[in-house]
Amino acid sequence: xxxxxxxxxxxxxxxxxxxxxxxxxxxxxxxxxxxxxxxxxxxxxxxxxxxxxxxxxxxxxxxxxxxxxxxxxxxxxxxxxxxxxxxxxxxxxxxxxxxxxxxxxxxxxxxxxxxxxxxxxxxxxxxxxxxxxxxxxxxxxxxxxxxxxxxxxxxxxxxxxxxxxxxxxxxxxxxxxxxxxxxxxxxxxxxxxxxxxxxxxxxxxxxxxxxxxxxxxxxxxxxxxxxxxxxxxxxxxx
Numbered sequence: 344x345x346x347x348x349x350x351x352x353x354x355x356x357x358x359x360x361x362x363x364x365x366x367x368x369x370x371x372x373x374x375x376x377x378x379x380x381x382x383x384x385x386x387x388x389x390x391x392x393x394x395x396x397x398x399x400x401x402x403x404x405x406x407x408x409x410x411x412x413x414x415x416x417x418x419x420x421x422x423x424x425x426x427x428x429x430x431x432x433x434x435x436x437x438x439x440x441x442x443x444x445x446x447x448x449x450x451x452x453x454x455x456x457x458x459x460x461x462x463x464x465x466x467x468x469x470x471x472x473x474x475x476x477x478x479x480x481x482x483x484x485x486x487x488x489x490x491x492x493x494x495x496x497x498x499x500x501x502x503x504x505x506x507x508x509x510x511x512x513x514x515x516x517x518x519x520x521x522x523x524x525x526x527x528x529x530x531x532x533x534x535x536x537x538x539x540x541x542x543x544x545x546x547x548x549x550x551x552x553x554x555x556x557x558x559x560x561x562x563x564x565x566x567x568x569x570x571x572x573x574x575x576x577x578x579x580x581x
Contacts, residue, residue, distance in 0.1 A: 346515050350576035351542045351551070357572040358561075359554035361547065362387060363492045366400060370493040377457050377496060379409045381489055385441065388485030389434050399429025411446035411455040419443060437480065444478035458496075467501035492549045503528040504535065507559030508552055512538075514563050514579040 363370055363380050370380035382403065386396040402425050403409060408417050422439040431438055446455075453459040464470035474489075475481050490502035504512070509522030509531045518534035520527045539551045562571040568580040 345541075346517055346538060347576055348542050348544065350515070350573060351538070352544055353576075354554045354558060354573055355544065355546060355550055357554075358557040359546070359550040361492050361549045361553050362393075362488065364550075366397065371496040374456060374458055375409070377493060378411070378455075379404070380493055381457060382409065382414075382442070384485050384489035385445070385481065386431075386438070387488050388482070389431070389438060391431065391434065395430040399426060399431055402429050411449045414442055414446040415450065441478045441480045445481065448477045461497050461499060464499055467499055470497070470499045471501075491552055501529075502532070504531050504552065505556055505559075507557075507564065508535065508555045509559070510563050511555040511559035514559075514577060515573070516578050 362383065366379075366383055368376050368380050368383070370377050383396070383400045386400050387393070389396070406417070406421075406425060408414050408422075408425070414422070419439050422442055423435045426432075426435040426438050449455055449457070449460070453463070460473050461470060464473050471483075471486055474486060484505070487503060487505045490497065490500040491504075494500045494502040503525065504522065506522060509518070509520075509528065512518045512531055512535055513521065517538045518531045520530050520534075522528050522531045535552060535555065536548060539548050544551075558571070558573065562568070562573075563579075568574055568577070571577065571580070574580045
């Protein structure tokens, strides 16, 4: 089945908007923007509301804590204060530990440069291992968020879709595979990219992918078909 162009337009209109764009970031523009997006991805990677992550990131920006060195200079107590102010009260200590470990290792091993880390990676898997190795708690969820909107400047990155993207794509019959394992996730990503290109709609693939993520997370996963903005077009709701 081919998803109607109008359905994809409506999906992006209602649920789209890249995370980085909402924060006023362009990860592909510069090293500084890329690191800020990595910091934001770590915040978004916690099991917490999007608006809480956005608020907290903006507090980091307001404090000028947007480089590895500035995070290290701020210290643990100050990071905890900012995280608490942003709403990370359940994850403040753990996240402060993670950010300081990440910043310290990035400075020590790569001179504070994510582009240098990328340059030293042999392939996509090595890139993932190097990023995960920066700090305990940087996992696949964080990397999926980070790569989805930074792959243009990180050509070795493999921006595999999340389980929520795969679920929504399957419900809309954009793809026929479940997305179990790396091979299937690659196929899901290919199918998503083809559907977006075929639609001819304006905007970036990242906007479409974020819309699918929100659709899968907030509607498909919870069985909220009756209130879903795509009910009219979804084969699974009939």
